[in-house]
Amino acid sequence: MSLLSIQDLSLSIHGQSILDCVSMDIGPGEICGVIGESGSGKSLTALSVMQLLPEGATCSGSIALSDIEILQADEQTLCNIRGRAVGMVFQEPMTALNPVQTIGQQVAETIRIHQRVSRSDAMVQAAKTLRKCELPLERFPLSRYPHELSGGQRQRVVIAMAIALQPKLLIADEPTTALDVTTQAEILRLLQRLVAEDGMGLMLITHDLAVVTDIADHIIIMNNGKVVERGQAKALYSNMNHPYTKSLFKASTHQPERLGQVEDTVLLSVQNVVRDYPMARKSLIKKPAPFRALNDVSFNIYKGECLGLVGESGCGKSTLTRAIMGLDDIQGGVISLNGKDVFADETAREKMQVVFQDPYGSFNPRHKVGRLVSEPFFRLGRSATNDEIVESLVSVGLEAEDRNKYIHEFSGGQRQRIAIARALIIKPELIILDEAVSALDVSIRAQILDLLAKLSTERGLTYLFITHDLTVVKAISDRVLVMRDGRIIEHGDTKTVFHSPHHDYTKKLIASAPQIQPVEGINI
Amino acid sequence: MLPYLIKRLGSLIVSLFVASLVIFACIEIVPGDPASFMLGVNAQPDTVNALREELGLNTSHTQRYVSWISGLLKGDLGTSYTYRSPVSDIVADRLQVSVPLALYALTLTILIAFPVGVLAAAWRGSAVDLFVMGATQLGIAVPNFWFAILMVIVFAINLGWFSAGGFPGWDAGILAVIKALTLPAVALALPQASILARVMRSSLLDTLSEDYIRSARAKGLSRRQVMWRHALRNAMIPVLTIIGLQFSFLLAGAIIIENVFFLPGLGRLVFQAITQRDLIVVESVVMLLVFAVVLVNFLVDLAYAWVDPRLRERS
Structure with missing residues (x-):
């Protein structure tokens, strides 16, 4: 008898079909991995179970939770089910908690709305649940507010909120996507343990x-609102049938081909760079000690090379980007491009460009693409010619006509191509890619990595590839630097670092990164 | 919390100091000298000299500033030239009208705006919401003095429920005061309530689309529970900002309504003092208003910290 049984679930929002005959079963103590790219309908399937759908959504089919038919239930019944029989954990731990309530209150709330217990009893129970989620009372008192916790800790609070009443079913929607690899591994272990302990x-x-290869019992692959493949996890990996599944697997282990030559000349030299941020003043008399975001950072990038820089959030990656671009002053050291100091000689900056992570936020929505792409020319005192705009757009796989469109007409992957076109247009030698593929789906990511490889082969471009994603670095970079707390703690050949890391932190990082285990006799 | 408080208090004192310098400088740079400015072009030289003596204009700037400030601190605001009585007495009289009127109007504003804003946000896109949006648009657009005159005709002249104008004084009893202040307070409150209701609605709508609202719904809270337990408090920051601005405005900006209802309030006092070139009154009343505004802002800052724990540390 399965716990959750979804049969032929179809969903449309304002008449537009989103889900098409989705079916799945989850039994007690079972972990079901639902995999799909953005827009595949995986999150809306989960929200259908909770019936927390956006306005204008209509469902048909059947969602049975034990013996209750969710699609027929009234709002009161649904409120009783949510939180008690089904718990849900969302993607974004930074915003999933109410900022003005303490963590104790928020966990206790789940208990108090479903059970008649006193405030203090609910708090005792909340403390127990938080302990179960590895947030012991001694270190994390119930009076803490969400902003006093890190992302991983907040996600534990969200999980505690969801499991406080030991629901039969837990839905976790991208619970680790926003977290660092080491934290991701911990959260996945926690979820696995809770399933084993409570039989959820x-x-x-x-x-x-x-993420799911190691822990899921069975796997469902979704594309465009349909389930395209399903099966036992191990069996599915060794025998994939649907072309989409195969392409998904290929894309996530994609290795772009780069043929460029690495020269002996140093292009970018970063020597003993120090960057301090002033801290907020806490006392009237004493000046606060600055926060050292970059501590004695030194490295070189050679012409034609792709250098990967990995580290978890807050390690100083983005500060380093800003320093190299000459956007922020540094408090010590020298940064030079082609031997020119980037702070002393403004012309040095003309030979480098940057591509940022967020393909949605990094363009002015009120300008056409043609003008957006020609922006790097503005500080040279001229505008790009039509030919230059067309050339840069075509070189990243877009069409000449695209210059007359606005940015909202493009998908995330296309926007990232436009960002690369913008970087290419003044023919730079160095491109800094700051988490440039992190927000993209795997298939799109593979395309962008191919594009970058192609451009570097054709134009001899040099890349500084900054990311938290070890798979990407492994796929594209020649050498790799590992950064932690503002210091470079390990550097070397990509292969050497990945195969025989020296520093404990690097070892931990590599061990935490989820990998698709090659199964013998794999049939892709 | 304490560092936040000290910091806010510090900025309050600095604001007051800077404001006093600016006000003093403005009065000092009036063309010619203040005495001849106050008396007009036809004044006799010896009258001007007498006034100069009275104002202490023969002493240095610094001396005058220091004596003005020390007077202020002791509650001595000087003597009005036109009224020939201590400014502090005149202002105290006016405050008896202006402060209750502003508080009354603000209370009405909040009492109207909160339920209306919550209702509109809870039923977004419904007929209720459309009605609220239309009515508040009208409330902002219609000049409040016109509305005041209308109310006088209906409620004072035809129905006789409230007085048409004037202020009987607190000695006449609380009922008489309420009768005199209700219509002006309503007239003042309507546009303010319209603004505040709209701010409340949009702030609530922003909050309701936050991730933590979805988390709360996933715990099993109903829409109504989510509104009361999670959305309302988070939506308060912009609302508090507007309330602070509104109180400052109501205190001194009620001049037109004071004129419509013949209320001897602060707004009219400033207006008259300016037309009569009574710089002593202007100087002191403006300083007093600055003090009120800065104090209200300080209270709003405290309210922020009470509402949002993150602000307690981020001072």
Whole structure:
């Protein structure tokens, strides 16, 4: 007898079909991985179970939770089910908690709305649940506010909120996507343990194949609102039938081909760079000690090379980007491009460009693409010619006509191509890619990595590839630097670092990164 | 919390100091000298000299500033030239009208705006919401003095429920005061309530689309529970900002309504003092208003910290 049984679930929003005959079963103590790219309908499947759908959504088919038919239930019944029989964990731990309530209050609330217990009893129970989620009372008192916790800790609070009443089913929608690899590994272990201890069913939704390979019992692959493939996890990996599944697997282990030559000349030299941020003044008399975001950072990038820089959030990656671009002053050291100091000689900056992570936020929505792409020319005192705009757009796989469109007409992947076109247009030698592929789906990411490889082969471009994603670095970079707390703690050949890391932190990082285990006799 | 408080208090004192310098400088740079400015072009030289003596204009700037400030601190605001009585007495009289009127109007504003804003946000896109949006648009657009005159005709002249104008004084009893202040307070409150209701609605709508609202719904809270337990408090920051601005405005900006209802309030006092070139009154009343505004802002800052724990540390 399955715990959750979804049969032929179809969903449309304002008449537009989103889900098409989705079926799945989850039994007690079972982990079901639901995999798909953005827009595949995986999150809306989860929200259908909770009936927390956006306005204008209509469902048909059947969602049975034990013996209750969710689609027929009234709002009162649904409120009783939510939180008690089904718990849900969302993607974004930074915003999933109410900022003005303490963590104790928020966990206790789940208990108090479903059970007649006193405030203090609910708090005692909340403390127990938080302890179960590895937030012991001694270190994390119930009076803490969400902003006093890190992302991983907040996600534990969200999980505690969801499991406080030991629901039969837990739905986790991309629970680790926003977290660092080491934290991701911890949260996945926690979820796995809770399933084992409480016999919950877990629906684990993710875009990342590697996340579920180790822990899921069975896997469902979704594309365009349909289930395209399903099966036992191990069996599915060794025998994929649907072309989409195969392409998804290929894309996530994609290795772009780069043929460029690495020269001996140093292009970018970063020597003993120090960057301090002033801290908020806490006392009137004493000046606060600055926060050292970059501590004695030194490295070189050679012409034609792709250098990967990995580290977790807050390690100083983005500060380094800003320093190299000459956007922020540094408090010590020298940064030079082609031997020219980037702070002393403004012309040095003309030979480098940057591509940022967010393809949605990094363009002015009121300008046409043609003008957006020609922006790097503005500080040279001229505008790009039509030919230059067309050439840069075509070189990244877009069409000449696209210059007359606005940015909202493009998908995330296309926007990232436009960002690369913008970087290419003044023919730079160095491009800094700051988490440039992190927000993209695997298939799109593979395309962009191919494009970058092609451009570097054709034009001899040099890349500084900054990311938290080890798979990407492994796929594209020649050498790799590992950064932690503002210091470079390890550097070397990509292969050497990945195969025989020296520093404990690097070892931990590599061990935490989920990987798709090659199964013998794999048939892709 | 304490560092936040000290910091806010510090900025309050600095604001007041800077404001006093600016006000003093403005009065000092009046063309010619203040005495001849106050008396007009036809004044006799010896009258001007007498006034100069009275104002202490023969002493240095610094001396005058220091004596003005020390007077202020002791509650001595000087003597009005036109009224020939201590400014502090005149202002105290006016405050008896202006402060209750502003508080009354603000209370009405909040009492109207909160339920209306919550209702509109809870039923977004419904007929209720459309009605609220239309009515508040009208409330902002219609000049409040016109509305005041209308109310006088209906409620004072035809129905006789409230007085048409004037202020009987607190000695006449609380009922008489309420009768005199209700219509002006309503007239003042309507546009303010319209603004505040709209701010409340849009702030609530922003909050309701936050991730933590979805988390709360996933715990099993109903829409109504989510509104009361999670959305309302988070939506308060912009609302508090507007309330602070509104109180400052109501205190001194009620001049037109004071004129419509013949209320001896602060707004009219400033207006008259300016037309009569009574710089002593202007100087002191403006300083007093600055003090009120800065104090209200300080209270709003405290309210922020009470509402949002993140602000307690981020001072």
